[in-house]
Amino acid sequence: DQQVKQNSPSLSVQEGRISILNCDYTNSMFDYFLWYKKYPAEGPTFLISISSIKDKNEDGRFTVFLNKSAKHLSLHIVPSQPGDSAVYFCAASPAGGTSYGKLTFGQGTILTVHP
Amino acid sequence: EAQVTQNPRYLITVTGKKLTVTCSQNMNHEYMSWYRQDPGLGLRQIYYSMNVEVTDKGDVPEGYKVSRKEKRNFPLILESPSPNQTSLYFCASSLSWGETQYFGPGTRLLVL
Numbered sequence: 001d002q003q004v005k006q007n008s009p010s011l012s013v014q015e016g017r018i019s020i021l022n023c024d025y026t027n028s029m030f031d032y033f034l035w036y037k038k039y040p041a042e043g044p045t046f047l048i049s050i051s052s053i054k055d056k057n058e059d060g061r062f063t064v065f066l067n068k069s070a071k072h073l074s075l076h077i078v079p080s081q082p083g084d085s086a087v088y089f090c091a092a093s094p095a096g097g098t099s100y101g102k103l104t105f106g107q108g109t110i111l112t113v114h115p
Numbered sequence: 116e117a118q119v120t121q122n123p124r125y126l127i128t129v130t131g132k133k134l135t136v137t138c139s140q141n142m143n144h145e146y147m148s149w150y151r152q153d154p155g156l157g158l159r160q161i162y163y164s165m166n167v168e169v170t171d172k173g174d175v176p177e178g179y180k181v182s183r184k185e186k187r188n189f190p191l192i193l194e195s196p197s198p199n200q201t202s203l204y205f206c207a208s209s210l211s212w213g214e215t216q217y218f219g220p221g222t223r224l225l226v227l
Contacts, residue, residue: 006157032213043119043205043218044158089157093213101165101212102173103148105158 003027004092006106019077021109023090030092035075038087080113117142119219127225136191136222138206146209147189151202196226
């Protein structure tokens with residue numbers, strides 16, 4: 001049962017354009033969401049996060065949007081650069097309860113930014 | 116340098132031969148966690164630890180054990196590895212739960 005889903009295995013965009021990566025979740029207990037970026041042969045690195053009390057969080061070229069009613073979040077990268085080419089994972093965690101400390105990831109989306 | 120280290124980085128073993136993958140962090144982090152990455156499945160949490168002597172199951176704990184006897188170390192133990200445990204394993208740590216997690220470089224395991 002995949003509670004966090006990234007339905008697009010890959011995305012290809014031109015340098016300078018916008019990249020939009022999507023993520024859907026099913027567990028209504030999730031209230032904190034994160035995006036990680038992963039290059040080959042390296043561990044994932046944290047990119048940006050958002051709490052359920054917000055619907056948008058921005059950090060430089062990266063913006064995460066959260067639509068709680070649709071259980072959907074997206075990561076926007078503007079403008080996209082070739083160095084952004086990587087696998088992007090979204091992840092979600094619950095506020096508390098018995099699952100406090102758990103982090104659930106999506107399957108990942110491979111982003112390729114062409115020069 | 117602040118980091119999470121894992122050893123070994125690559126390991127080939129045979130079914131049933133007990134093995135341990137070590138994870139160590141030098142950042143005095145309370146929270147540590149193990150994940151496995153498999154094609155099409157993304158990262159899945161195996162076990163996590165909120166602090167010393169406190170561990171709990173993630174989404175895929177079957178076939179794995181962990182211990183947290185000291186703050187810096189969080190070894191992953193496979194008592195009797197099977198081929199379905201062939202995977203890429205990542206250890207991660209954070210100052211506390213909810214803080215940014217820092218990942219190790221990964222351990223690629225092949226069980227024959």
